Amino acid sequence: MNEKKAFETNVIHSGYNSKDFLGSLTTPLFQTSTFTFDSAEQGEQRFAGEAEGYIYSRLGNPTVKALEDRIATLEGGEAGLAFGSGMAAVSAVLIALTKANDHILCSRGIYGCTFGLLSMLEEKYNIQTNFSEMKTEEQVRSLIRPETSCIYVETPINPTMELIDLAMVSRVAKDYGIPVVVDNTFSSPYLQRPLELGCDLVVHSATKYIGGHGDVVAGLLVGNQDVIQRIAMTTQKDIGGIISPFDAWLLLRGLKTLAVRMDRHCSNAEKIVPYLKDHPAVAKVYYPGDHLHPDYYIMKKQMKYGGGLISFEINGTKQDAQYLLNQLTFIKKAVSLGDAETLIQHPSTMTHSVIPEETRLHMGITDQLVRLSVGLEAFEDVWADLHQALNKVESSKVEQ
Ligand SMILES: *Cc1c(COP(=O)(O)O)cnc(C)c1O
Numbered sequence: 001m002n003e004k005k006a007f008e009t010n011v012i013h014s015g016y017n018s019k020d021f022l023g024s025l026t027t028p029l030f031q032t033s034t035f036t037f038d039s040a041e042q043g044e045q046r047f048a049g050e051a052e053g054y055i056y057s058r059l060g061n062p063t064v065k066a067l068e069d070r071i072a073t074l075e076g077g078e079a080g081l082a083f084g085s086g087m088a089a090v091s092a093v094l095i096a097l098t099k100a101n102d103h104i105l106c107s108r109g110i111y112g113c114t115f116g117l118l119s120m121l122e123e124k125y126n127i128q129t130n131f132s133e134m135k136t137e138e139q140v141r142s143l144i145r146p147e148t149s150c151i152y153v154e155t156p157i158n159p160t161m162e163l164i165d166l167a168m169v170s171r172v173a174k175d176y177g178i179p180v181v182v183d184n185t186f187s188s189p190y191l192q193r194p195l196e197l198g199c200d201l202v203v204h205s206a207t208k209y210i211g212g213h214g215d216v217v218a219g220l221l222v223g224n225q226d227v228i229q230r231i232a233m234t235t236q237k238d239i240g241g242i243i244s245p246f247d248a249w250l251l252l253r254g255l256k257t258l259a260v261r262m263d264r265h266c267s268n269a270e271k272i273v274p275y276l277k278d279h280p281a282v283a284k285v286y287y288p289g290d291h292l293h294p295d296y297y298i299m300k301k302q303m304k305y306g307g308g309l310i311s312f313e314i315n316g317t318k319q320d321a322q323y324l325l326n327q328l329t330f331i332k333k334a335v336s337l338g339d340a341e342t343l344i345q346h347p348s349t350m351t352h353s354v355i356p357e358e359t360r361l362h363m364g365i366t367d368q369l370v371r372l373s374v375g376l377e378a379f380e381d382v383w384a385d386l387h388q389a390l391n392k393v394e395s396s397k398v399e400q
């Protein structure tokens with residue numbers, strides 16, 4: 001298709017040819033649950049896989065197909081699959097790759113609901129998970145067991161922004177023939193393409209940067225044709241976490257500006273980091289694009305820029321962190337990320353509150369930690385709002 005073109009061109013054009021749709025510039029919305037057959041025999045042939053054509057929207061839909069082809073091109077994979085949420089994609093891939101009594105090796109910090117899913121898989125099917133920092137080849141190798149059926153990695157890690165060297169992990173996994181799945185939500189394919197680094201499958205919460213406008217909950221998966229086809233015909237078809245055609249249409253629209261949006265998210269974040277680091281109310285800043293970040297060298301190896309997310313610790317307590325959130329004027333208190341609006345949240349009481357305290361602290365998620373998803377507004381305004389709120393945190397402590 002358009003694979004030879006640049007990323008910035010493919011986000012707009014790949015997966016869609018207007019000639020196939022009466023010249024429509026944008027992908028038409030096929031808001032239909034089912035597709036009619038010309039004859040009984042044609043229906044029989046479609047069900048038997050002997051004739052091309054759509055059957056029913058849980059099994060495929062042209063608007064959804066355009067999105068799946070586009071994300072596959074952007075990630076540099078053979079095939080894509082769209083889901084009704086990021087968690088529908090994560091659960092479809094993890095259930096497809098594992099069976100009872102298997103073992104999963106997972107990065108140390110992961111999305112809260114992925115942690116919940118892994119706990120459920122352990123409780124119901126005795127699928128055990130080891131969480132690892134995955135700092136070295138030896139560390140990864142030492143945790144692989146004969147029954148390890150999947151390595152699951154999130155990088156940058158939410159919300160502590162540590163990175164994992166994807167080329168290193170995939171090199172080790174190849175020796176054992178174990179598939180590596182990467183949650184690429186925080187980077188989007190514009191900043192990081194795990195398949196090009198040897199990983200096998202990429203999942204996204206498309207709710208975040210891919211949609212980019214805070215109006216869709218959706219998930220995406222990319223990998224080679226065989227695995228994607230198997231997941232499409234098993235955990236997607238039979239569990240049924242599919243995307244609606246309208247949400248796929250919104251994602252196709254959001255994707256067109258992915259490259260320009262990511263440039264702004266990243267440049268805004270890069271400008272805010274030094275100011276945050278200088279403020280007396282801030283104890284610690286976690287941003288992979290900061291050259292003093294311990295994993296900066298990994299960022300340079302595998303990411304285009306450091307991303308649009310910054311986590312930082314307030315000098316103080318849980319109450320000081322909550323006080324900061326309450327002093328902000330236009331920065332929105334909300335979970336999620338990757339929207340046009342700058343969003344701030346408090347992981348220990350919000351996104352990561354389901355994780356037992358001891359595990360959470362071990363993951364580096366303290367009560368003083370807040371996570372900022374830098375939006376597309378003028379950097380000066382975002383910093384001004386943060387600055388006045390941080391000043392209030394500082395002066396409230398002097399008063400105490
Ligand atoms: C939001 C998120 C998910 C879950 O996606 P939903 O679309 O909310 O289901 C998974 N992984 C990461 C890193 C996320 O940020």
